[in-house]
Amino acid sequence: MIEHPPAQEKQTPTTRQRLHHQRRWTMVGLFLADQALIFAGFVLAYILRYQVSWPPPFDRIIAEVAIENQVPFSAFLPIVFMLQLLLGVRFIMRGFYRSSRRMTLLDEAEAIAGSVITMIALVMVVVFLYRPFFYSRLIFAFAAITIIGLLLSWRLLLIGIRHWFWSRGLGRERVLVVGGTGLGQLVMHALTASPGVGYTLAGYLSEQPIIAANRARVFQHLGDLDDLEQVIEQQQIQQVIIALPFWNYDRLPELAARCQQLGVEYQIAPDIYQLSFDRVDIMHLSGVPLLQPKEIQLHGLNLALKRTFDLAAVLLSLPLTLPLAAMIALLIWIDSGRPIIFRQQRIGKHGRPFTCYKFRTMVPDAEQRRQELLAHNEADGPLFKIRDDPRVTRVGRWLRRTSLDELPQLWNVLRGEMSLIGPRPALPEEVARYEPWHHRRLEVQPGLACLPQALGRSEISFDEQVRLDIYYAENWSLSLDLRILMMVIPAILSGRGAW
Template identity: 35%
Template structure:
């Protein structure tokens, strides 16, 4: 494992303020460009004529109205920026609010706002707004990956919890948290624990440790020694230096929109909603899956035929172009999955002699240089083109575009009870596992990501995973 870049020291609020200022400027330009394009396309050269000048004023006002809608929708608050899908969801919500406001205002003042103008301007606002925010975020993430503009974090908690959290933060580059040290219940000799960051003291020395290493964030992990009154006192100490205090919940992979803090007799109680496994949004997901799969199959038909021919005529390959295999779907129901064949026809027979060379843990078998893979198959895997026939499974309803990885029956047979939770939803063509490292992830981490998806699914998450899938395919990360 490569050593993560050392976080650079800098003012925490400085880069955030500059980022949000740049975001406001970008949103203003996006609003102006979208309104101008709508004006030109809808009215052409007649836009400056007296009877259309009202729309010229609308074009001037729309960028500012767009920024106001985003501000009211809290799309500029730092807690909704930088990571996660909440930022993009708030852009969509702000767009809907702006559209409703424009419709209501035009009715009240009896102004005939051209529908063609809105049909062009509003989608442009959303698409361009989300795209620009995505590009800005990617630039920020690249800075984080270089160790720049990171939050300087001190972890507070038991040794095992600190080691696990430090490991997870080192593995994931795009959270902006750089661990600079830890405080344990009782200080230990450095190097005693595997994977521990520098030990800066005990729980009573957190404030002094913050000052010593110029930390700007303290993350308190689940620990009986620092709760209630002790946590409140720590918050008072950190408040003086404007240091962020984050309390990590005991809840495992539960998204924030499923939790609500409600006071009961003066005590804050954390309510956890059940996952969205049924209902109207699942129906929308099913319709979206099948319509998208049909459209993609039609568009990709020439490419599919070319790949099938290439697989059949490849030297020393032989066998069918499409590989069929039984996988386990929703509620444990078996189905036949379709993929372009990337291995020699005797691959299953040769598996037993390669088991001792497995490069992953758990039930999944992976080899970076698997001798059973054909030359053409290796190329198809790098570009993820071998997965495209699974669109037929999506169209049939066996799979979804986004979901957990479809497991083999022998894997499911060895699942512990918790792992069977993956089977309450349809498996997916892509998912959190695929866009987070694919074959480079451990078995435990891939299962955790699949369970996280099951528990926290949303339409916004699906769209974000589909967008990240394109990036993962281009990078070819973990594809072998």
């Protein structure tokens, strides 16, 4: 246990105080930037309305209307200031300037578009009640488009810059995990496997250090739960994730209160993980919260919608995928001969076996040589993977890095054995080693791409992959499928975690 030194008078601002001031000024800067962009968007709308020469057939109509209803920009200044005030208040209320990673770009785009359109409509009502025939209605339509475009472009630039810095280890928040059991280890594996989320794991607190198995990632043990305050000071912690097992939940209120007193942001990872599901619905019984396992969303109409999307996407992509498949087949034949296609038994929905097709990426006798390499396994759980597998061919290494070896699985999708998005199909010997809660991932159709593939591929622990698969099954929507597709493409192009 770490000894606690006597309290000393603080003469200089602490790290947390400096960070608090830095965040405050960052929020002020973002607010002022948004205000400037709103003003610039209205200026651009004014130019489009009154000064731009439009191409035929709009040039004559727009020109005549512009000349007839010419209004100086100074007449719009009260409207612009009113719009800036309304949108500024609206953005603050929506939490745009809080340092939160919960909002994705799609969430922000939806919130920005909705806020801008709502506030401009409100301004139009006020303006045309006051001066019904003085101002152009078209300028407000232009303003909605230009302001939304500028604000979204600005946020896309900010996100790109932020992720560029995070991926290089710059500007990340130092995180302390409280808890060293299975849940705490899952959180730590997730943090280290996802550098793009902007966190750096400083270490963890638990009563006993983690005993690491061979080839397991070792995390830094910084003390026990009573050392929370001192570790936060010494390690300059900016974020605490409390991941206690359920038998330590009596310490949760105390730890949360200490984080609040220290002014450190904290999050809680609930240990509902032991109940074999990853998400719950909350019900109330006379004020008492009850946790109910969340149902799998892929059934009935949702399942029919997903199947229609799969078939349409595969059939529409055939003009691209067929020539690509022919080229890959030729490369494999030139590099290592036949067979071109590798067939393997996999486990599908509800544990049903099926034949999965892939382009061959290994030497023909790879399965026979597997026993020789079991001692070199670098994956955890029931998986078997080697980063530099000697059985992989030259073309196979490129196919694996780009995931093009899975292109023949489009045939499995057409046959209804797989889907475009879903948990990756497991081998029978892997399923035989599943823990009971792992089987929940088998309740949906396996997929060509999945959420773990988008977030880190082989760099994510097996338990974390299963947790993400369960999250997908319990929260499925067509928009989630589209998001995963958009996330998988850059992950494949970068080759991150592919081995």
